[in-house]
Amino acid sequence: MHELTITQNILNVALEHARGAGAKKVGRINLVIGEMTGIVSESVQFYFNFIKEGTLAEEASLFFNIVPARFRCRACGTPFELKTDTSCPHCKASDMEVLSGRELFVESIEVD
């Protein structure tokens, strides 16, 4: 729901690094987005197509590496995903750590 803010930040980060490298244009922006951030990639893509106009990233495409929300039981070590229950599917303990799913960063950009 705050995808416009997110998209503006993505564009700013990409442009800053492209300018720093003296690039003429940005071809591709590689993103890593964790599932738990709730960011909707289609929506980011939608906004990006508007705000990239007139910038070095005018012809750039976004690539999303979506990282699933993964948890691990602290009692028995079993990794699992959250579906309908907050207990471990193996030992039924209710004590988990977050393995992945909170990522939100620009991994790299490809420039000419």
Place this chain on the structure above:
Amino acid sequence: MEIKVLKNILGANEQIAVQNHQLLNSKGIFAVNIMSSPGAGKTSLIVETIKALKGRARIGVIEGDVAGSVDAERVDKEQVPVIQINTGGQCHLDANMVRNALENLPLKDIDILFIENVGNLICTADFALGEHKKIVISSVPEGDDKPIKYPMIFHTADAVVINKIDLIPYVKYDLQAFLKGVRALNKSAEIFQVSCTTGWGVEEWACWLLNQKTAGKSPF
């Protein structure tokens, strides 16, 4: 040519949040970010806490809403400094909005600052504001499945307040299931059961807050 970036998309927000945090520390203010769904009782809990801490701590409030100032008006009746932020459609407060609000509050007259976020369990979890503690309110009528549906916000909370606890006899709500869900995601969060209508549990919560303020001199 590929350029490695590895930069947090919300890095700019986080930089401002750190500055807010430093400003709050320099003024001796303990700030809490209050998050919940719409209607869970954020403003009610703030108003009841102001009443409970009268004479024990000086409170200030930042009210975040998409539009309107009804919440700020409710808080204003308690005669504490309050600033309304209208986000104009944005679903969460960010650190820059809070920075602007801090410039307009009498910081020397505040011990505890409540930052009432926009009613939303998703977006608010992503944006650091510079607060010392994150509080999530979940009310009984919303159901006992909130932790599993919104794991991020429960995972990052320092305290969870279950509000409208007086309604348990009237709605289908499994308190044990809710508690189990919170504990699975978050081992250390304090959990309070309160009713802002009857006042039940408010004193315990208010005392915890006061103790956190006294204990947490340099929380970062």
